[in-house]
Amino acid sequence: MRLWMRIAMVLGLTLAILVPLTMVRGVVQERQDYRRQVVADIARSYAGPQTFAGPVLVVPYQEVVEVEEADRAGIVRTTRKTVSRQWTFFPKTLAVEGGLKPGIRRRNLHEVRVYEWHGSAKAAFEVAIPADPGTERGRRIGQPYLSYAISDVRGLRGPTLQVGQRTLEVEQGRAPGHVGGEGLHALLPPLPPLPPGQLHRVQTELRLVLAGTERFSLVPLGDQNRFSLTSSWPHPSFDGSSPRTRMIDADGFQAGWEIPGVASNAQQRWQSAKGDLAEDAATAIDRVSVSLIDPVDVYSKTDRATKYGLLFVLLTFIGFFIFELTKSLPIHPIQYGLVGLALAMFFLLLLSLSEHFPFGWSYLGAGIACIGLITFYLSAVLRSVMRALGFAAMLSTLYAALYGLLVSEDNALVLGAGLLFVVLAALMVVTRKVDWYQLGSRPNPSPARREPILSEP
Template sequence: MEQQQQPNKFVKWIKNSSAARMIMIGFLSLILMIPLMYIEGLIHERSYRQKSVVNEIGKQWGNEVVVYGPILKVPYKVFTETIITDKKTKKVTTETIERIKYGYFFPNKLDINSAINPEEKKRGIYTTAVFNSKIDINGSFDSIDFSKLEIKQENILWNKSKVLLKTTNVKGVNSVLSININDKKLGLSSANSNRHQDNGYYTLETDKFSLNELQKNTKSLKFRLDFDVRGSKEVRFIPIGKETTAQITSSWKTAKFMGEFLPFNPDKINDNGFDAKWKILDVNRPFSQQHFNGLPHLNEFDFGVNFKIPVDEYQKSERSAKYGFLVIVLTFLVFFLIQTISKINMHPFQYLMIGLALLMFYTLLVSISEHSNFLKAYAIASISVISLITIYAKNILKSIKFMLLIGVSLTVLYAFIFIIIQLESYALLVGSVGLFLILATVMFVSRKIDWSNS
C-alpha cells in the first residue's frame, strides 16, 4: 500500500506545487535551446549561401574594381664588386657585377573621373549589384629625381622607361587599354596574370619608350587614360598623386562611401543618386612619391564607393534568434503566473507545444524574409505565432480575459524585440530599460501571491 501511495503523492506534488512547476518550466526552457541552436545554424547556412551566390555572380561579371596607378617605371644600373680568389694560384681579382633595378614615380597631379551605371542581378532568390563604369584618369609626372641614390645619368636607362597600371579586375575591362603621354599613344597589356603573386593585382604595362624624347619640349609628362570596366561590389582608387582629385557619379541611391578618405562635398547625396568628390594631398597620407625598392602595398589608404545591396535580413534574423531564450522564458513566466493566480492546471505537454510554437516564429521569419523585406516577414511571423498561442491559450485557460492578456503580452514582447533589433547605438540602453520594466511588472503582479501555500 505504501508503494502505491508514493506515486500519487508525487503526481499531486507536480500538479499543485509552484516549485515543481518552476523546475518543469526551467527544464523545458533548457530543452528548447537545442532546436533554437539548430535554427541559428540554419540562419548561418542561408547567410553563407547568399554570400556564395553573390561572390559567384561577381566572378562571372567582374569583381571589385581597385585602380592603382598610373606609375612611371624607370630602370637603372647598379654595380657591385665581388672579390674572387683562385684556389690554385691564390690570385685575387675583383669582379664587377651589373644589375638592373627600377625606380617607381607617382604622378604630381592625378585627376580621376568615374561615371558608374549600376544594375541588379538575380539568381534564384538572391540579388546583388553589378555595374558598368567609365573611368577617365588625367594627370602629369613633373619630377623624376634619382638624386637620392646618387646614380650617374649614364646609368639611368631613360630609353627603357614604362608606365604601369595595377588593377584587381581585368576580366571586366571591355575597351582597348592605352595611355596617351604627351600626345604619344602607348598600349597597356597584361604583364603579370597571376594576381596572387602581386597582392591581388594584375599589372598592365606599356612597351618601352624613351623618356627623353617625350620630354624634348617640356619637362612635364602629361597623361590621359580612359577605359570601361564591368565590376561588382565596389570601386576604389589609391591616391598616389601629390595632389589627387576624384569625382564619382552614379544613379545608385544606397551606396556607401568607404576607405581612408571620405568625400568633402556636403551635397554628395541627391534624389538622382550621388555625386561624390575627393581631394587628397600628399601630406594627408604617409608615403612618398618615389620608390626604389619595389612598389608598396597601399590598399589601406584607398577610397571609393560600395555598391552592395543592403541585405541585412539574415543579420537581423540572427539577432532576433539570440533573444529566443528570453522570449521562451518570459512567455512561460506569463503562463506560470496566470496558472498560479487562477489555480488552473497546465500539463507539461501544453508548455512544450507553446515553446515549439515560439520556435516556429524564427523559421517563418527566415523563410519569408528571403522573399520579402524584414519588416513584412517579422509582422507576418509574429502575428501568426501570437494568434496561434492566443487561441491555444483560450482552450487551456478557459477565459477571454486570460486569452487577451496572453495576446497583449506576446505583442508587447515581440514589438520590444523588434525595436531592439532595429537599434544599434541605443540597443543596450533600450534593452536594459525594457528588461527592468518587465521585471518590475512581474514583481508587481506576483506581490500578493502566497508562495507558502503553493
C-alpha cells in the same frame, strides 16, 4: 509541486528551447554561406570587387656595379656586374572621378549587386632623371612606361590613354613583359637626363569602364589626391578614409575625397608590395572604398532577431508562471514546451518567407501565423479566450518592439535597453505583492482550491 521545483522547471524548459533556436541560427548561417558562394560564383563569371590604383611612372635602367664575391678557393675578389633597376615616380597630383552604374545579377533566390564604373584618372608627373654617375658605371636608361594596377582586369572595357597631346596604346600587365592580368601599362617616349633644376612634366589621362561586384576601391598614390564618385545607388557604405564631402538621398550619392600623400601609406606600401593589390598581399595599403550594400539583408536581420528569441520564450514562460500563481490554473510542462516551440518556429518562418517576399511583409506574416497559433492553443489551455488574447497582446507588443530594433540599426542599443527596462518594470509591478516566503514554505494547494498568496498592501 513546490515553488522552487516549478521555478526550476521553467528555467529548464527555457534552456531546452535554446536547442531549436540554435538550430534556426544554424540554418541562417547556412543560407548566408550559400549566398557568399553565389557572390563568388558571379564574381568569377563577371568580375570581382575592384581596386584601381595608379598611374605610376617607371623608368628602368641598367648599370654596372662592383660586387665582392668569393671564388672557389675562398679568395674574395671584386667583380663588375650589370644589374637592372628602376626609378618609380608617383603623381604630383592625381584626380580620379566617375560614376558607378549599379545593376543586379540574380541566381536562384539571391540577388548580387554589380556595377560598371565609367571613370577617368588624370595624373601630373614631375620627373627628374639623375645624371649618369660616370662612364665607368655605364648606366643605360630604358624606355619609361606608365603602370596601372587593377585587381580584376576581366571587368575592363575599352581603355583609352592620352599623354600630353598623344593617344597611346595600352597593353596588358603592369610592366612590359608582364603577362599576368593585374593591370595595364603604356610605353612612353624616352626621357633623357636634364640639367639640374629642370624637370620632365608629363600629363596623363586614362578613360575606362571597369565592371565589378559590390565593392569599389581607389588607392591614393599621388602627392595630392582628389577622388569623386557618384552613383544612383541610395545605400552606400564607405570604408577607409571618410569622404570629405558626401550627399546621400533617394536618387543616389555623391562623395568626394581630398587626401594628401603624407597622410597615406600608399606609396610606401606600393613600393614594398611591388604594386600587388591582392587582398592577402596588400591589406595594409590605404584605400578608399564604397560598397553597394543591401539595407534589407534578410539573413543578418533574421540572425539578429534570433538573438532575442530566448528573451521571448523566457518572458512567455514567466507570464505563464505568474498566471499560475494569480489564477490558480496549473499549466503542464508539455504545454510550456509546445508554446516555446511555436515561438521558435517564428524565426524559421521569418527566414523562409523573407527569401521570397519583402522583409516587412515576411515579418508580419510569420508573426500573425505564430501568434494566431499560440492564441488558439492558449484559449483551451487557459480555459478562456480573453486570457489567450491577453497573451496575444503581450506577444504582439514584443514582436512590434523587436521589429523596431531590427529596422533601426543606429538606435538598436538604446531601444533594446529600453525594452528590457520596460519588461523588468512590468514584472516587478505584477509581482510586487507576492509573498514568496509564504508561497515557497508549503506545497501548492490543489487546483480546485488554490488561491493566490499575496501580501497585504
